[in-house]
Amino acid sequence: MKAATPTGANIALFLAGLLFGLGLAVSGMINPAKVIGFLDLAGAWDPTLILVMGGGLALTLPAFHFILKRPAPLYGQKFHLPTLTQIDGKLIAGASLFGVGWGIAGFCPGPALAALVTLNSSVLLFVAAMLAGMALHRLLLE
Amino acid sequence: MENFTPITGLIGGLLIGCAAVLTLWASGRIAGISGILSGLLFPHKTDTGWRALFIGGILIGAACFAWFNGGVTIEIQTSPGLTVIAGLLVGFGTRLGSGCTSGHGICGIGRLSRRSFTATATFMFVAIVTVYLTRHVLGGNL
Numbered sequence: 523m524k525a526a527t528p529t530g531a532n533i534a535l536f537l538a539g540l541l542f543g544l545g546l547a548v549s550g551m552i553n554p555a556k557v558i559g560f561l562d563l564a565g566a567w568d569p570t571l572i573l574v575m576g577g578g579l580a581l582t583l584p585a586f587h588f589i590l591k592r593p594a595p596l597y598g599q600k601f602h603l604p605t606l607t608q609i610d611g612k613l614i615a616g617a618s619l620f621g622v623g624w625g626i627a628g629f630c631p632g633p634a635l636a637a638l639v640t641l642n643s644s645v646l647l648f649v650a651a652m653l654a655g656m657a658l659h660r661l662l663l664e
Numbered sequence: 665m666e667n668f669t670p671i672t673g674l675i676g677g678l679l680i681g682c683a684a685v686l687t688l689w690a691s692g693r694i695a696g697i698s699g700i701l702s703g704l705l706f707p708h709k710t711d712t713g714w715r716a717l718f719i720g721g722i723l724i725g726a727a728c729f730a731w732f733n734g735g736v737t738i739e740i741q742t743s744p745g746l747t748v749i750a751g752l753l754v755g756f757g758t759r760l761g762s763g764c765t766s767g768h769g770i771c772g773i774g775r776l777s778r779r780s781f782t783a784t785a786t787f788m789f790v791a792i793v794t795v796y797l798t799r800h801v802l803g804g805n806l
Binding site: 526527528530531532534535536537538539541542543544545546547548549550551552553554555558559561562563564565566567568569570571572573574575576577578579580581582583585586587589590594595596597598600601602603604605606607608609612613614615616617618619620621622623624625626627628629630631632634635636637638639640642644645647648649650651652653654655656657658659660664 | 690729754756757
């Protein structure tokens with residue numbers, strides 16, 4: 523039986539979620555039209571998404587390097603990192619299917635969740651379908 | 665580039681980066697939204713609380729922005745039928761491909777994972793082609 527998540531980690535994860543949601547909203551990525559504006563190279567191109575990813579990576583690239591040299595996270599026994607290392611068909615097929623859905627709607631999972639606060643019916647529909655897609659994968663392939 | 669918002673894009677990106685760094689540093693976990701969310705669909709006893717706190721944080725963070733900003737703009741032009749298809753593809757694809765824009769794009773590239781570089785390049789390319797097809801070849805007739 524796995525140990526429950528330490529309280530300190532739970533508090534940090536809630537704060538991290540808060541920062542994440544705030545970042546998605548501040549950056550405008552919560553708006554699918556803005557994401558499609560980035561993906562639409564042949565249209566009125568909006569490069570904002572590059573700065574969002576660049577801002578994120580400017581912190582994660584150096585910080586992860588040092589954090590992962592530590593023996594363990596601040597709260598908890600070990601790091602929970604992905605174990606797969608091979609580039610396989612599932613990775614490419616999954617990323618491709620995701621890319622098609624992202625291109626059609628302009629929503630990836632984080633912004634879609636954050637956009638739920640608008641109570642817009644299209645967002646609710648998208649998130650419901652996204653959860654169904656995740657469940658389908660679980661039932662068919664896991 | 666009349667829609668380009670570099671300052672808020674960069675600030676939002678830095679907030680998202682802070683969230684990812686806090687998550688790994690404090691809890692040893694990857695701030696990948698699709699992975700965290702899908703774990704809530706079929707919950708385990710000891711593995712649910714931190715996921716719910718993180719997702720709750722996203723919603724509250726976005727709601728705080730909407731509150732202080734006096735609302736949040738989202739524009740959705742996708743028909744309900746296509747929204748459902750896109751949601752299914754995003755949900756299924758992110759599970760098959762082990763991650764989305766946050767897990768692969770911000771965190772995976774942040775720890776120099778080859779799989780994440782590959783996945784990010786794949787879903788970006790496919791999404792750009794998808795937008796080109798839906799916006800410029802099919803002419804928005806979908």
